[in-house]
């Protein structure tokens with residue numbers, strides 16, 4: 001039997017005596033969608049940081065295909081196939097949408113390792129494909145700096161997809177978006193599942209409902225519940241600490 005793609009086992013992240021993550025265990029399978037919700041300060045971003053190697057767990061294990069990755073540098077973890085989109089956009093504003101994607105596709109995650117860069121033609125073809133995936137074909141030649149906030153977020157998602165990572169971590173991809181943009185973001189994210197496993201963090205319950213993935217509720221650094229959104233919504237403890245307050 002092969003190991004699950006990603007496993008957190010009893011992970012603790014202690015910041016000077018404050019446990020931002022407290023004995024968290026979680027399994028993510030290849031090609032799946034996991035949606036992590038929880039109030040501000042629950043530890044969602046710290047969990048991503050621990051997976052990507054930006055913070056080190058004080059104790060516990062982070063296993064990728066059964067292999068402990070915590071001793072690896074952040075760029076080496078990207079090289080293994082885990083890529084994160086940050087809350088703040090990082091597109092190259094002076095370049096067009098398609099050129100941003102070409103650069104991201106050229107900097108295939110193998111670029112970090114020994115295989116060298118992707119060929120120009122291959123990167124261009126991949127960039128055109130991703131342009132469609134993230135719904136930016138009509139904005140292909142626009143300068144990234146002239147995109148709306150939502151379009152920039154989609155471009156960022158595209159740049160993460162371009163790394164061909166097996167696991168994509170999207171931390172609040174709908175931050176600052178209106179309802180129509182959030183709906184389109186849900187469609188984009190759903191289209192990634194299967195080829196990639198996607199871990200999405202969000203606290204907008206309407207967006208979580210549109211995604212329809214496996215939902216994990218974090219509270220004070222611990223896994224409070226996991227299940228379908230219907231299971232989570234029916235849970236009184238979750239409602240008391242989170243859903244009742246959230247929206």
Ligand SMILES: Nc1ncnc2c1ncn2[C@@H]1O[C@H](COP(=O)(O)OP(=O)(O)O)[C@@H](O)[C@H]1O
Nearest residue numbers: 015018020038039040041042043044045046047
């Ligand atoms: N580098 C750090 N040093 C100290 N405390 C931190 C650090 N990063 C996050 N925290 C604290 O850990 C808790 C969890 O933060 P975070 O993971 O950002 O929560 P979320 O993303 O769920 O809103 C918060 O109380 C936050 O203040």
Ligand SMILES: [Mg+2]
Nearest residue numbers: 044045046171
């Ligand atoms: Mg956060």
